[in-house]
Amino acid sequence: MTAAAPWLVALFVAGGLGLLIGSFLNVVVHRVPAGVSIARPASACPSCSSPIRRRDNVPVVSWLALRGRCRDCSAAISARYPIVELATGVFFLVVAARLWPLTDVPTEVLPLVSRLLSLLAFLWLAGASVALAVIDVEHHRLPDAIVLPSYAVGGVLLAASSALVGDWAALLRAGVGLAAMFLFYLALGLGWKGGMALGDIKLAGVLGLYLGWLGWAELAVGSFAAFLLGGLFSVVLLATRRVQRSGGIPFGPWMLAGAWVGVFAGGIVATGYLTLLGLA
Incomplete structure (x- = not known):
């Protein structure tokens, strides 16, 4: 079997899984903010x-087959549903390509299992990111029901991944990243009136865990990118008078976007910056 075969299979499975998870995330986005069980009752048309x-x-x-309407009452079904599903499918595929590049496909058992575990961890983060971003935009909340389990899932999967190949440095970075981002956001929340909300502080620890596990460059770029992206977006909204200075602009989506910039381009951005300064 060529190296490309398992790589293509992984991408295909990740994309298909993303579509299915995206369908489930629509349920999560609708029910979690309302405090309703995501297991029962079964999904039903909100109109009839x-x-x-x-x-x-x-x-x-x-x-698409129903043309965006309920089969029974013809009530319109929000386009958000297929958008979330498709976006999650594409997101999962891209994450799989980042964590499992064709040029570095493990052939031995332990490295292969290690890579799969880390991939599962980041796919969890991808799904959580979609749900949290949508919920924070709509409700200005980052529910504990999604954020807190991410500590356990990410910690266990990434720890197991590192243990299988003896990469203890990654675990150390993950711990440092978790503590550093959590404490930094906590300091902002305590020292700045109207600063970081408790949900942002909790999410910061999760993102620090993942970014630190990947590397110092990813941690630094992912942390900074959140403020850069969020700041630019806020300036645009204020300049176009879409929001007042006292208006609430959810920061969670920008924390997540910045973290994924770190995941996908942290090494490249850090190297380019250091080269510009003549330090690399």
Whole structure:
């Protein structure tokens, strides 16, 4: 079997899994802020309460086949549903390509399992990122029900991944990253009126864990990018008078966006910056 075969399989599986997870995330986004169980009752049309048939639960395809309307009452179904599904599928595929590049496909058992565990950890973060971003935009909340389990899932999977190949340096960086980002956001929350909310502080620790595990460059770039992106967006909104200075602009989506900039381009950005300064 060539190296490209498992790589292509991994990308295909990750993209398909992302579509399915995206469908589930629509349930999470709708129910978690309302404090409703994500397991029961079964999904139903919010207009006529008719149960959603299995054939109408196929990600993206069902929405297109129904032309964005309920099969029973013809009520409009938000385009957010297929957008979340498709975006999650693409997101998962891109994350898999980043964590499992074709030029570095493990062939031995332990490194292969290690890579799979780290990939699962980052796919969890990708799914959580989609749900948290949508919820924070709509409700200005970062629910504990999503953030707190991410500590356990990320910690266990990344620790197991490192242990299998003896990469203890990655675990040390993960711990430092978690503590550094959590304490930095905590200091901002305590020292600046109207600064970081408690949800942002909790999320910061999760992002620090993941970014630190990847590397110092990813941690530094991912941390800084959140403030750069969030600041630029806020300036644009203020300049166009879309929001007042006292208006609330959720920072969670920019924390997540910045973290993923660190994941995908942290090494490149850090190297370019150091080269510009003549330090690399």
